[in-house]
Amino acid sequence: MSDTVSTPVAATAAPLVKPAARTPSPVMEAFRSAIRSPKVVVGGIIVLVVTICALFAPQIAPNDPDNQDLINMLLPPMWAEGGDAQYPFGTDSLGRCIFSQMIYGARVALEVGFGAAVGAMLLGTALALLAGYFGGWIDRIISHFVDLWMSLPPVVLSLTLMVGFGTGVGNVILAIVLVDWTRFCRVVRSDVMVVARRDFVSAAKLLGFGHTRIILREILPGVAPLIITLFTLQIGIGVIVEAILSFVGMSVPADVPAWGKMIAGARNYMYQAPWGMMLPIIAIFVTVLGFNLLGEGLRVTLDPRLRKRSV
């Protein structure tokens, strides 16, 4: 999982490669090495599992998560004393199946995570491209804006926005996008600036290429690996932020299951029924871990490999 050791005998006179049938493009190369990375594989599997849970929740979950079985409140998991096979991991204080809530909770987590990542990516990248490429006053304004936005701790800002917006998945996505686009913007901007300073951008200008063409054809492909990595990591962050918001009660309406909400509710019965918190905690941890592994693995394979090969 660590980077390969580069051979220091700098063969700038690299061997004249007799071409194979088709020499693979850098993109194909990156893809192939990505598949071979264990982080990518494990992370990918976890993400896949969680996605399946979310998509096929009605089929997978044993019970309806909203169904309040008031006779069977605070039931322990089925292997413990007093447990019931109908509720594999027990029930919460209102008699709802914990396991089913967890499965359905994946829906909210992924909707929010994915939706927010797309929004933050689009907004952040667009502004980063403009700021990094044009520089000057455009860069100053956008950077000021980013600095301004980042002066408030993200949690504080997103909570405030949710108070203003009101509950609902769409609002949560909007709140996260409005907070996290700055992180995208800042990181992508530095990369854009590095690429924009490379001579091939000046070369394109000398050919009379217009700005739009240069940004889309020359610069964007150069920062694409970084964007993909950030996107993947952002999904994990979105899951965490949603959990925080629903813990405080400012995320989704009362009838929608969400992991943070489960934790908050189970906290009141911490002494009697600690298992109520374990499942959502594990769910959050595993999901975020999956996206982090995937993102980390992609970062190592997509970016530094490409850079190293150009040496």
Place this chain on the structure above:
Amino acid sequence: MSVLTFDNVTVTAKIGQRRIDVLRDLSFTLGQNEIIGLVGESGAGKSMIGRTVSGLLPDNFSVTSGDVLFNGQSLLALSRTERRALLGRKIAFIPQEPLSALNPVRTIGAQFDEHLRHLGIDRARRHALMIERLEQVQLRNAAEALQRYPHELSGGQCQRVLIAMAFAGAPMLVVADEPTTALDVMTQARIVRLIAEQQAAHQTALLFITHDLRLAGHVCGNVGVMYAGDMVEYGPAGAVLKEPSHPYTRSLLAAMPQLTGPRRVLPALADNMPGIGSFATLPGCRFAPRCVVKDPVCAGTRLPQRPVGEGHWVRCSEQCAAGAALAEGALLPPPAIDMAAKEPAVAFDNVRLSYHAARGFLGLKTSQFDAVKDATFKIREGEIVGIVGESGSGKTSIGRLIVGLEQPSAGTIRIEGEDYVQDGRIIHLTRRDTQLIFQDPQSALNPRRSVLRLLTQALETGDSYQPESARRPFAENLLKDIGLPPDCLDRFPSQLSGGQRQRVNIGRALGAKPRLVVADEIVSGLDVSVQAHILNCLLDLNRQHGLTIIFISHDLAVVRYLCSRILMMHSGEIVEEGATETVFANPRHPYTKALLDAVPPENSDQPWPPVLQ
């Protein structure tokens, strides 16, 4: 008694599953107060030798046969700690790239002090000793320099500090690893003189590693020529330079442009020095594929050392030596200048280029820096003009002004008689008549574009737009001009060698069919034969297509080979101008004179380095 002996040393690298010999059967002896030069192009393995001495080989490299003796004692038998105890004390190094060789966040004084402490000198004496040593290396204001950080000194000053540190422990052996490669020509002359003085004063054995054969010829007693991990020739400097016996040494010397004598076409060898990946396919002489004499025996057999003179041997077969003389190149014809053209291709009139930087409290004040001051000159179509200067002279800025990447702060620029700005747009950019070949192909070629797409980039928009189907034939034609094989088209820059990348770089600029190209330091850092190829390529383009070339460089010999007229620049000003031969034969400006004196002459008998101010 010898200080350093390499006795049939072979260094092997374990890459993946393969074992590759990166240094083979290396043998030489360095005695006290002797200087030996190790000369080779990049990738020849010379820095590996330095690392073998220091024991700092990378993890997957190891010495698999032979021995390295220091003062009669085997270095390889020592433990890591024992080896380390020698470093800095008995064995010292002078590194390359002096500006990055010191920790940027600690002062010079702190680092020198640390070194002296490592040498065991007690606190009371350290400060005085530092001042004394720095004065010995002619570092002015030594006490003040100790308070400074590396980035506040010039490359030459940093190197002086490093030399002082190297000799501080009165070492028996000093390994100088390309100590002047990153420095300007004049600084190089001063530093080489300094190293020679220090060596003489301390009677140290000096191993001088460089890529410049002429430089080694002036400084060293004996010279060893490296090629792809083998030492192919070794002998007294004068003998190796005047009577080179190995075909590689001969072609190396022949391909170096000369400052004096008639201008002849430089013979350029085909292909490149093989990289590590190809070593497995070359069990015998690794130069065989490129050798003038095609003896089938050489490629398969490990050739022994064969004496050719007093202390002079060569690793080559008997047959080769006989037929290895290279034919003299034809005399170069003068460039095709279009005298009939009414307007000069480029005319500068009192052009100034200034940069402003914010300084002071809250960035309210600004300071001005003039990159180019009051430049006035004309360039005619079909000329090859050289702009010569050291870094910071403004030559790159002039190049960028010519193509339109910068706009002058004052003065006018005319392209073919017309003002460079028309209707609010810079005409270069719409007409594409002037193109720039950037120095660094790493930066100038988009790594995500294939060679085909790089060469045909100009066809993607604008007046010269052509649909995809027409682009491949266009690219194939272009490949002929730059001398690359057609199977390159689908490769990507990362899959090409340095020389090939530079040629694609040239091709990319030519793709726009310009009438004028500015070539900004495009051959610096390239191997000698690759450099010769590219220079010849430019000459062909000029002859066949009437291409006007503006060649920016710091290398006087290269400029003399290529350019009929030159502009000498110093600190943003053009200090001298005229026909190349005239300027070189009778330099008028003191800067030009000093620069000419600082270049190591071809004849190793001539005294060098000169004493420069």
Place this chain on the structure above:
Amino acid sequence: MFKALINVAARRFVGAIPTILLLSIVVFFVLRALPADPLAMMLPPNATQADAEAVRHALGLDRSIVIQYLIWLGDALRGDLGTSISFREPVTRLIANSLPATLELSAAGLLLALVISIPGGLLLYGARGTLFENILDVLVVCMVSIPAFLWAIFLMLGFGVTLGWLPFSGRVDPGIAIPAGGTGFLLIDYFFTFQFGYWQNALSHLVLPALALALGFSPLVIRVLRSSLLEASDDHYVEVARQRGLSERQIILKHMLRNSALPTITLIGAQFGFLFGGTLLVETIFSYPGIGNLMVQAVRNHDLPLIQGIALVFCVTTLLINTVVDVLYVVLNPKLRRA
């Protein structure tokens, strides 16, 4: 050097004022101008129209938004941030009572984070090339995937409830008096009034929440430290130092760490908001009376004046910290010193 420092600080200061203003505008308008009706959240269900009108007038909600903002701003500049709806006390007083607790907690959290991550980063760097590195790497990724509030729950369940080693509620045991008129920082107040028993008590209450914050923050620092050490290891000057015979240990401590400190400090500055924001849930989980806890309560109660006030304080604090980080960066980076 001092000139450069003052330059940096002044620049930050001047730049901070419009930032604070703009942020206060954003916060204000987000809370008032958007669909959720502030009034509806504040009134009891059986309020009459007249009651509603009375409250509306009292809070000044019948005037235009811009006027409301200017009134609020004017008051704020005089130190009056309004009255909390849920607590019925001046917002300024509520914040002043809780801010020191959060600052103390954040400082402790940052300190613990450094204690964990500097050796952690060195260890990860030292293990490079070995199998151990892969294990540590996975460990760090796992740590990154656990946000501070989950750590808080783990720690509370583990050390608090199950093992009973450390307290997990409040700043001190109930019954211990908090000294009035002090700095508000218990560790300082108790120390200088020689109440060492209480000092120890306060410290023990600080451990778990600070540890939760630290564990959430450390993996970020470990990562950046390790990657900058890796980069420094390839730097030319490190290779040259090895050629001079310096030991690996000397090189790491005397050379590489100094250089690696720079990107590490940059990261800490950039991500401080992250650490700071973590106090919201950590304080809530540990019932720790700081402004994070206060904020959560204000949000649950839709207590607009309180939310605004706390947001403003968070903003000012973060900007101050950023200024300190910038100044520190200039101190450590000689290239910036001769401005």
